[in-house]
Amino acid sequence: MAKIFCVANQKGGVGKTTTTVNLAAGLAKVGQRVLMVDLDPQGNATMGSGVDKRQLELTIYDVLLEAASVAEARVKSDRLIEAGCGYDILGANRELTGAEVEMVAMERRERRLKEALTEVEKDYDFILIDCPPSLSMLTLNGLCCAHGVIVPMQCEYFALEGLTDLVNTIKQVHANLNKDLAIIGLLRVMFDPRITLQQQVSEQLKAHFADKVFNTVIPRNVRLAEAPSYGVPGVVFDPLAKGAQAYVAFAQEMVARIETL
Numbered sequence: 001m002a003k004i005f006c007v008a009n010q011k012g013g014v015g016k017t018t019t020t021v022n023l024a025a026g027l028a029k030v031g032q033r034v035l036m037v038d039l040d041p042q043g044n045a046t047m048g049s050g051v052d053k054r055q056l057e058l059t060i061y062d063v064l065l066e067a068a069s070v071a072e073a074r075v076k077s078d079r080l081i082e083a084g085c086g087y088d089i090l091g092a093n094r095e096l097t098g099a100e101v102e103m104v105a106m107e108r109r110e111r112r113l114k115e116a117l118t119e120v121e122k123d124y125d126f127i128l129i130d131c132p133p134s135l136s137m138l139t140l141n142g143l144c145c146a147h148g149v150i151v152p153m154q155c156e157y158f159a160l161e162g163l164t165d166l167v168n169t170i171k172q173v174h175a176n177l178n179k180d181l182a183i184i185g186l187l188r189v190m191f192d193p194r195i196t197l198q199q200q201v202s203e204q205l206k207a208h209f210a211d212k213v214f215n216t217v218i219p220r221n222v223r224l225a226e227a228p229s230y231g232v233p234g235v236v237f238d239p240l241a242k243g244a245q246a247y248v249a250f251a252q253e254m255v256a257r258i259e260t261l
């Protein structure tokens with residue numbers, strides 16, 4: 001049975017999508033069966049996995065509205081398979097923006113994704129969900145089906161402050177909707193060890209959240225930022241780059257960690 005993780009942080013531009021696609025590729029590289037779910041209408045994780053969001057016949061939108069099953073809507077990317085990092089993709093595009101409104105009147109609307117994924121859980125070791133930069137109904141759907149939340153964050157002055165809202169939301173979802181949910185870990189991303197402030201915030205994080213902080217640190221690395229324009233995760237684009245190697249190490253840390261869950 002798959003372990004399901006949301007990559008969430010209500011701030012934009014903090015590395016959610018980069019983390020989702022590179023963790024998916026890294027896990028695939030070490031032999032795990034992975035489904036990547038794009039829950040963001042921007043469709044960056046879809047494009048960044050080599051799938052053209054404008055060409056998709058079925059997306060997560062159809063799944064949430066029960067017009068298609070996950071098995072019907074998931075796709076593969078040949079380039080990822082050729083690179084030995086193949087994972088399945090449940091894509092998104094701007095159609096998904098409408099889902100929020102259309103779901104308002106529906107029953108059990110926060111459980112739509114959970115119910116849809118039940119059918120494919122046996123096909124995967126990991127299901128990774130790339131959340132939009134908000135604490136919306138879409139993110140709530142992700143949190144309702146997850147065993148854990150991975151929170152990518154930059155070690156900046158306001159980082160801890162922003163965490164409070166997310167932690168409170170997770171607590172509420174845990175209490176009311178999903179007893180399995182926990183923060184599995186905080187992932188330090190875009191890290192530059194030469195910046196003293198980043199080191200200080202990193203130390204604060206460890207002091208405050210202890211073993212909830214992943215051991216792996218993702219460095220700032222331009223190859224990770226270049227990769228999406230080639231339609232592949234950094235792990236595939238330049239496997240020897242520091243950022244790519246860090247994400248493969250993170251995949252290994254995740255594999256080790258789920259054994260203790």
Ligand code: ADP
Nearest residue numbers: 012013014015016017018190219220221224225
């Ligand atoms: P989010 O999904 O949270 O909005 P993204 O993953 O899209 O964030 O990242 C925001 C920007 O930062 C993107 O341009 C991405 O390429 C870049 N980026 C992410 N992680 C790194 C990194 N470790 N090093 C350099 N650039 C990064």
Ligand code: MG
Nearest residue numbers: 016017040044
């Ligand atoms: Mg994103």
